[in-house]
Amino acid sequence: MLKIKYSSNLEDSYYKSIATSKADKFKGLTFEEYYDKHYKRILQSDLKDILCGDFEKLLEIKTQHGTKFKDDKKTKRLFNYDKQSTNNFEPLISKLQPKISKFFEQYVEVHTCYYCNIEFINTFKKHNETKNAFTLDHVLEKVTYPFLALSLYNLAPSCYTCNSKVKDSKIEFDKFSPTNQNFDFTEKVKFKIFLQNPNLQIDKENDFFVKLIENFSNQYDAYIESLNLDDRYEYHKYKVIELIKKRRDYPDSRLKELSILTGKTEEEIKQDLFGVYLDNKNLHKRPLSKLTKDILEQLEII
Numbered sequence: 001m002l003k004i005k006y007s008s009n010l011e012d013s014y015y016k017s018i019a020t021s022k023a024d025k026f027k028g029l030t031f032e033e034y035y036d037k038h039y040k041r042i043l044q045s046d047l048k049d050i051l052c053g054d055f056e057k058l059l060e061i062k063t064q065h066g067t068k069f070k071d072d073k074k075t076k077r078l079f080n081y082d083k084q085s086t087n088n089f090e091p092l093i094s095k096l097q098p099k100i101s102k103f104f105e106q107y108v109e110v111h112t113c114y115y116c117n118i119e120f121i122n123t124f125k126k127h128n129e130t131k132n133a134f135t136l137d138h139v140l141e142k143v144t145y146p147f148l149a150l151s152l153y154n155l156a157p158s159c160y161t162c163n164s165k166v167k168d169s170k171i172e173f174d175k176f177s178p179t180n181q182n183f184d185f186t187e188k189v190k191f192k193i194f195l196q197n198p199n200l201q202i203d204k205e206n207d208f209f210v211k212l213i214e215n216f217s218n219q220y221d222a223y224i225e226s227l228n229l230d231d232r233y234e235y236h237k238y239k240v241i242e243l244i245k246k247r248r249d250y251p252d253s254r255l256k257e258l259s260i261l262t263g264k265t266e267e268e269i270k271q272d273l274f275g276v277y278l279d280n281k282n283l284h285k286r287p288l289s290k291l292t293k294d295i296l297e298q299l300e301i302i
């Protein structure tokens with residue numbers, strides 16, 4: 001739903017944190033050296049492209065190999081995200097997942113779920129140690145594309161509900177990933193109110209429904225469907241009712257009066273009343289802010 005906010009120059013640090021990792025099974029080599037020796041010939045890509053290539057690059061690598069490594073144990077053993085040793089699976093390296101999470105805490109802005117903007121996924125301190133409330137979803141499934149299991153731009157900080165309970169892995173987003181710099185869902189797709197009866201005004205939740213509508217195309221349909229967004233926002237119609245009622249209490253003339261009375265600009269009055277982040281770059285900071293902004297646009301407040 002919202003494009004992920006990364007710090008600048010994070011690729012080098014990410015690459016270093018994985019590529020220089022050592023493990024007993026590498027026999028004195030680093031991850032990078034082990035990859036170059038045993039995997040590069042098969043995967044035909046530089047490790048740097050696999051780990052830190054942008055999402056377009058990852059799609060290229062995905063297309064190049066298709067699903068042929070789906071059941072390939074050799075690939076899964078090296079590109080191991082979180083699996084522990086079992087009788088029939090022995091990863092070459094483990095414990096990368098906590099390391100990757102720490103990296104995201106440091107280099108990625110995590111406030112609300114980038115997929116749904118419904119839940120907080122913030123970090124917090126416990127006994128002076130930073131903890132987080134996010135999961136990292138593999139946009140391109142690690143089961144199907146194991147060679148992309150550790151790729152920086154294949155990981156989306158998201159809430160547990162999106163990652164583990166809702167996302168339908170059968171519906172691939174492909175290039176519509178919030179990790180992709182071309183991701184423009186925020187601008188293209190808007191929440192819209194539809195009245196059940198056009199002759200009546202909205203007083204209660206049954207009077208209307210809310211749906212995500214894309215302007216001029218339907219490229220994001222799979223994204224909306226896979227994350228079940230329309231149905232999940234049904235629960236949050238209370239927010240829309242609040243905004244509509246407030247709008248009735250504060251028509252433009254009243255906003256103007258308040259501005260004169262308080263010496264604040266009309267923009268400031270609107271922010272006080274509707275508590276919304278008015279520009280796209282702050283939407284990820286609070287839950288339901290995309291819904292709020294889109295509805296306020298429809299109510300002609302912003």
Ligand SMILES: [Zn+2]
Pocket residue numbers: 113114115116117118119158159160161162163
């Ligand atoms: Zn979510």
